[in-house]
Amino acid sequence: MRADGNPCRAGPAWHGRELLVGVRARTVEVPADRGRHVATLARSFGEGETAGSPVSPTPALVARPRALGESTIRRDVPDGPAGAIDRCGKADGGRAPRVLGRVAGVAGFGAACEAGERVFAGGRVPDEASCDILARRIAAGGKEGAAGPDPSACDGFLGRGAA
Template identity: 45%
Template sequence: TRHLLSGCDAIADVDHYRSGRTIRDMFADDLEDMLPLPRARFDAVEWVERRADREGNVEIDSNRYLAGPSWRGWTLQVGLRAFDVEIRTRDGRKVNTLPRVYGRCGRTVRNPACLLPALARKPRAWGESPIRGDFPGKLRLRIDAMDSGDRQRTLRLIARASDASGFKAATAAAEHLVEQGHGIDEASLMTLARRIAAGETPHDEPAPDLHDYDRFMRPADDRKEA
């Protein structure tokens, strides 16, 4: 950076080939005539109004985008950008941001994280939840086997980790804990989800070899024979 700046300073002190003035002085004159930049960044977006259906979807170009079941029946503002669709309420509250699809998409575009809080409040809806299939297989089976209380606690923890690190990182961390035979507790889940979101790959922790401890606990004669 310093080398680049020093190079620019050297160029600025050179005389212009035609006017004979230094480039630095000419730039100062141009700077006085420049208009200030706008406070808001330029945003190429088209805002349209859509009414959410009974499942909480809004339709754009024959494709459905899930705002969430909490917004069913609401009239929402939808911002269309080149790569994403932003959904807001009429008073400006942010509802969701989803990737934009072109052509005709056969499935509903959704962010599983937006459904986690509602699912955590009603854990009995897990079996029919549209995001059950978005959970990794081993984690999904573990949650299937839980009673209502444990399922609610687990989904709440995953929802918190998802808010902090993203849905994929949160569910990957929870599945890793399941694979290692550990319980899904808040401290382990939040820490591991942050590591995964930062690009780390969690490593398997092999079970310790306890044979030496077994030998130590045996009587002295048995230890000699072993």
């Protein structure tokens, strides 16, 4: 795509779609086709580095649940959660990327992917509550023998029978 006469990376998920890009004094805002916020990136003048966040295409994946295979973040998502999202039905295939996108904004992309993988391994589709708590725990790097209660005792609640 081109913004203000400069080429920008949008990725294959946006192929054939017209994007409206808001160029501001210090930022560039990219909304989805229905006006949902996709990303706000720092504006670069002249020849700058291509900016991209692995979480930024998430609204496109929610709008087109089967688009993960052609998304720019497909190679960044571990095979476990990506394969599980591919096997989900239409409703869950849209819900899982939305949950992982929200959790990634709080705990980081890697922790969100690992949390999603653990929830999928338990036979469930990630929900915001369990994924958020688990991703925060992963991001905090809970160490063996640390003071306080052992949160791994709650891991059994991630299985199919819990909820």
